[in-house]
Amino acid sequence: MAATARNIGVDIQDVSHHFDLSGSQLPVLDSIDLKVEPGEFVALLGPSGCGKSTLLRLIAGLEAPATGTILADGEAITRPDPSRILVFQDPTLFPWLTVWKNVASSLEARGVLQRQRHRVGQALSLVDLDAFADAYPHQLSGGMAQRASLARALVNDPALLLLDEPLGKLDSLTRLTLQDELVSLWQRTGFTALLVTHDVEEALLLASRIVVFSDRPARIKAEFTVDKSYPRHRDDSDLIHLRREILTALGLTIS
Template sequence: MGHILIENLNKEFIERRQHKRDKEGRPESDRTVTVLEDLDLEFEAGEMVCILGPSGCGKSTLLRIIAGFEQPSSGRVLQDGRQLSKPSPDNIFVYQHNGLLPWMTVWQNIELGIRRLEDPVEQEETIQEYIDMVELEGFEHHYPHQLSGGMQRRAELARALVVNPEMLIMDEPFSGLDFLTHMKMREEVVNMHLYLGKTILLVTHNIDDALIMGDRVVILSGRPAQVKLNRKLDFPHPRDPKTAPKLQELREEIFFMLGVSYAV
């Protein structure tokens, strides 16, 4: 479950520039901006796909189209052969930050995912199970703003997983976390992936995130986004680019591809 096929995907939008003036003081005309151009990609079911690319290249747009929040200009996304066009609990989006509803406690937020469950005992046990899984015992009745950044992300992860979705779509899930929390969250997501085997699409700016986590690394070019690299990574976990020469090689290749001449 969770095989994804992206066919000939294009996304354009019209940038309004009427309020801007050119050198002669005339209003500029609107222009079409192409964000994604003829994108073809295929991800296997259960893969953790890490998508890298320069800022503003359309990575997030791609994720939002896959999630069904935005419609492509042309082309399509197929999940197990069915066309994806609207948001559904099968594919849960995990936000950069503030994805939790701030007026609900951790418990209430997680409950959203299984609110239609008819057996209240089962519902309660499931929520508690996921809260325990992301180690938020004792914080069930805290509001998001009372939690640290890392705890907020973990709560959101629990809310996403409790639905038992086919796929998780994560848009820079570690940005804004301090270094140690970042490392810890990364490890948790890898373990969660190894354990549950769900398809995960994850956009990141961090090359090491991609190399350590990904079953596949996709690099997109600057706008309009096209696939520059699509490579399967067959390395066992836990990984460390510093001790695996092949990973280190790939790391340098990726740095070069993204316009940095030597790996930092």
């Protein structure tokens, strides 16, 4: 598959958000200001339920922020767009469709499958699922199902990939493998990446910048630049030092 024609810079300006619950408002995000450069890989860390996934949904255009503005390449995000794809923790594949048809489904929904049919095979090749094009989701392992989900995102040639804990439910060995593959996909295709994760080591191995959020309503507490080449190694002394700083920022006491 050809490299992404462009990648997207994201500018989050004074964004706050809340949920309406039983006639009252539950604050989720509080005055978030964050700029993501085109082609950057940024990881978002913070307590469970603090609002990280909500922020991804706002960037995807699935919801509008209560206040503030989110810009993609200088234009306000007002709706979903195939250039901005959200990948969830669960693969959410259609069980009645083959892997090929699952990956093709977004192109079909957009009415471009006939002329972009070749992209399906290219996306499957990117995630090493060529041999499983005719398989059904129940015939896949958890890691293979998540690869299929990634292929369904990549077939759109996204300029921005929003990753909501996509490896969170995988076994440790599969997770390690897919961490390496995510970095490889990012390097080869050039998209901008925003990753929500609870795994500090995962953030350190994948991201070029790590943003730490407070408890709900989320505010940005700290940012860390990970200035290390790939592939990275868990026993790297610089990463170990950064890990301690990030855990401290998260409010965890390290012995």
